[in-house]
Amino acid sequence: MPLKRLTQLGVPIGIVAIVVMLVVPLPAMVLDVLIALNITGALLVLMVAMFVKRPLDFAAFPAVVLVMTLFRLALNVSATRLVLLDGYAGKVIDTFGHFVVGGSLVVGMIVFVILLVIQFVVITNGAGRVAEVGARFTLDAMPGKQMAIDADLNSGLITEDQARQRRADVHAEADFYGAMDGASKFVKGDAIAAIIITLVNLIGGFAIGVAQLGMPMGEAIQTYSLLSIGDGLVSQIPALLLSVATGLIVTRNTGDDDMGSDILRQIGGNRMPLRIAGFAAFSLCLIPGLPKIPFLLAGGLMLLASTRVPVEEEPQTPEQREAEALPSPDSPERLAAEIQVDALGLELSPDIIDLVDPSVGGDLLDRVKALRRKVASDIGIVVPPVRTRDNIELPARTYAITLFGIEVARGEAPPGSVMAIGDLLGNLPGHPTVEPVFGLEAKWIPSELRAQAELSGATVVDRASVITTHLSEVVTQHAARLLGREDVRLLTDVVKRTHPVVIEELTPAQLSLGEVQRVLQSLLDEQVSVRDLVRIFEALSLRAAVSKDLDGLVEAARQALGPAIVAPYLQSGDVHVISLDPQLEHRMLESMRSTEQGAVLAMDPELGQRVLMQLTALGREAEEADQRPVLVCAPQIRAALRRMVRPTLDRLPVLSYTELTGSGQVRSAGVVTGDLSLTTAGG
Template identity: 75%
Template sequence: MSLKRLTQLGVPVGIVFIVVMLVIPLPAVVLDLLIAMNITGALLILLTAMFVVRPLDFASFPAILLVMTLFRLALNVSATRLVLTDGYAGKVIDTFGHFVVGGSLIVGLIIFAILLVIQFVVITNGAGRVAEVGARFTLDAMPGKQMAIDADLNSGLIDEDQARKRRSEVHAEADFYGAMDGASKFVKGDAIAAIIITLVNLVGGFAVGMVQRGLSPSESVTTYSLLSVGDGLVSQIPALLLSVATGLVVTRSAGDSDMGSDIIRQITANQLPMRIAGFAGMALCLIPGLPKIPFLLAGGALLLLSARVQDEPDTAVDPAEAAALMPAVERPDQLAEDIQVDPLGLELSADIIDLVDPQSGGDLLERVKALRRKVATELGVVLPLVRTRDNLDLPSRTYVIKLFDIEVARGEAPANTVLAIGDFLGSLPGEPTQEPVFGLEAKWIPSELRHQAELSGATVVDRSAVITTHLAEIVTRHAARLLGREDVRMLTDVVKRSHPNVVEELTPVHLSLGEVQRVLQTLLDEEISIRNLVRIYEALSLRAQTTKDLDALVDAARQALGPAVVAPHVQDGVVHVISFDPQFEQRMLESMRPGEQGSVIVLDPVSLQAVVGGLAQLLVEAENRNIRPVLVCAPQLRAAVRRLVRPAIERLHVLSYAELTGTAQVRSAGVVTGDRAMEGVR
């Protein structure tokens, strides 16, 4: 039979044998062998617990603890049977009953009681409490660890195999501490059973000796009661070893080496405490009546050890290792990695991390992945990976959206609630709020009232959708900032695979990659999709032959996109426009001046204020009629007018007359002069 087969059958056969021991009498010789195996096995388990680096390296410990406890109880039953029937239970128990305790029942009971107190009151209770707390905190930390793994996977720091391995370790850790919480109850129950078994053996042995065997009280005590105490001591020694092993496992924190090495290294790491302790030990010799030699030896040993620890740093460190470690600390590439800033981040407070825990029904990470695909399809931009993490410093139920590690938006997503949006929410219980994107009146209501809110006409959105929508709005608004130079290179390489001539004519012949990036960022800033890069690059390659002015290049790209620029503003086949009075438009053309950021309109402040005020008035009037107008002007003016209007009226888009070519129908929503606004044809 192979070794693998023997290991598979060994434990099941051993458990069956333990069960057989409970009902079948064993010879005294076999009992001696099994007791020796019990003590030796308990010592092996204790030493193994001391030499493991991580608690999970001894993941089978809870099962081993149960088997060893059952084995020890089976030995108790077998020993009790031999003591009561034969008055003899082997050499081991006889030695513990007579030699170890000096043949005194009182001494044996006292030693037994002391061992029991040490095991039950001190070690078992402490280990049980540590196991319970460890299991609770491990389970509470699981969602955060799962989120960290998913975030690292989404950001590309680890691959799928590494993520799967780390998830299995997280689950194994939770299972281990949960099992240890239950296994500690075995140890506590074993201690209680030892008390009951010993008392029953004392009373039963004394009764058997006097009633059945006709012995005198002293002979009965010598023959039976001392053997019962010896049996209790024999069982308590391995029980104590296993209790200590349990305490070591549940209190063991992950380190770089075994427990013994960690303890010695950490205690001897600083010579000052050792010196103080050494001098204090030697100072105790000054107390009259205390023996001087033991304290002198103990204090002197600590002083010698502290001197050795002081000298060790000069001799223990290998110069080659020190030389190898020094560059690793100061390597520029490592420092550069440490200062990297995530372009896009999402942080959640501790009480809402269930949103990213699939086991709790959280689907936020999947929705973020879908959002990246949606943005790539609509805007033509490949978003950077969203780094999602928990932040214990955030207030409860809060999430924060960051760009380049700077907070740009914040919202709330209370647990066990949904967001109801509508005008008739007064009858629903909940907390009033505003929808974070459009500012609509809303209310966080309990999840169980979702159906009732929908029947009342409200729009109900779950928490993940609220956060994803908010994130989408932030991404759309800041898409230009998120488009980096490497992203432009990647997009250009994609175009080059299918249209190599277009890219070769554009860059680096006429425009550098940085100049192309500025054009694409400006288009995104004007909320224009750059998905059709082939048309954009074709227009840029032609326009760049005559000028590299950013406004001219952007207008060339916009005209190449044609209807795609106007399409988002078409309502039922109609584009509603606000325009300038021709005379005032000519005046603005004459007042245009070049600037560092492009051309600007230089007019007197009164005229500029009148223009902005008139545009704002017409825009509000149009929106009251459920119309979303755009501002149109001459192509030469478009970029300058946008710079003028955007700081005050961000939602008003600016188009040129050339971009309206081919539109089905254009309808005026108003005309602006230099001093007033005139309402147009409705």
């Protein structure tokens, strides 16, 4: 049988065997073996409890306590059966009854009672109380630990995987201490059961010996008392070991070493206490009548140990430690750290800090974290951590979004308000505003009027959603700037794990990381997702073998992503296009000029102005018809035409004919001719 299968079946089979032992009689020889196994197992559990570095390293301990307790009780039942039936329960119990206690009934009783007092009154009660308090404190501390993990994740101090592991550790710790609180009850119940079983053996054995076996009363008392006490001692020794292990586990703090190393290091880590203890032992020798040699030996050992302790340095204040940890103010490292700016930041005025305070229901940090995941899945880049901080210089109820330390957007989020978006808001009290992403008319209304606004047909959005949506729009618009060289390296490494040949052919053989970065930035600049990096890199590899011109590389990547580029503009399977008159398109092709920033259209300014006017009018007509039009042209002029229309019509996508292939039904939304008349789809 494979080892893994054996480990899976070992414990269940053992538990079933323990239950069988409660019913089926065992021979004395088998009972001896099981008693030896019980004592050895309890000793093993104690050693494991001492050598773990933290309680969670022995997370199975509560279950081990239950199994070991059940095993010991089964042995008690089997031993009781043999004692009462045969007056003999094996060599182990017989030896404990005669040799360990010297064959004396009184000595055996005293030793047994002492063990019970130690286990039941001292160790078990103490461990149970510690487990109960530990479980309560661990549960109370869970929300704070979760908040700390979320704060570290949002600030970029830990990764998503590290945060997931920390959350699992927090839940595991709570479950462990809760289970230990219950396991301590098993240990206490085992001690009570030992007293009852011993009394049953004493009374029942005496009655059977006298009534059934015809033994004299003295002989019956001597025989069954020694057997009962031997059985009790054999049970109490492993029970005591398990109780000690329970106390060690619940009182164990997380450390870097095992318990023995931690204790010796902490007790013997200071020279002065050892010296004081040594001289105190010497001073006890002055008391008349006390033996001198034991105290001289103890004091000598303490003084000898103190000489092995290194001289302790004067403790530093927190300010001194912080000053030493940081480089000097004039060092290059300190100056470099101070001049670094955050890639993406969110600043809040002091009166809206409640948005990030979980104690009052603020969940903005969680939403920003979810936003990073959403952006990664939508456009294919890893957004840097958003540094959220307060800014007393901001006006009241205001937030600001910064990019590389420069403010790029600003909005309002009044406390106690929600944003209502709609046309019928005149009857609602509040502060008129404009929705920051789409420019829709809106109004900040009191939160209490949310239901009323929804009944009037308005769309109601809470403050955190407004800020998150605004932040998402800013990230999407500036995704190209947020994509750094290190991010490109990370993306290529991810692709290399699954498609190594694609990366090996592309970089650095054909294109450098900088050239790949420029292509990806150009795609992101036009709101094109770069999630499908495999097809992008394959297209770049083919194009780079012919030319490394940036516009050509971008067009090759866009052609590979054609259906994905058109997909956002499909409406019921149709794409509405604004096309160019063939003569106008030919004039544009002739007017193309190459510059350092790429190809541009050197057209007559008057003609260019008429083209923009017609595009604006056609786009407005399409939007009024609830359409989302795109401008299509030949792939040779697409990049140049995009540069021409972007300053005026930034939201108008410019696609090439090749990108429309296989992208649904194409419907015309108008044709741009370049003259003063407009040719629309219907005319």
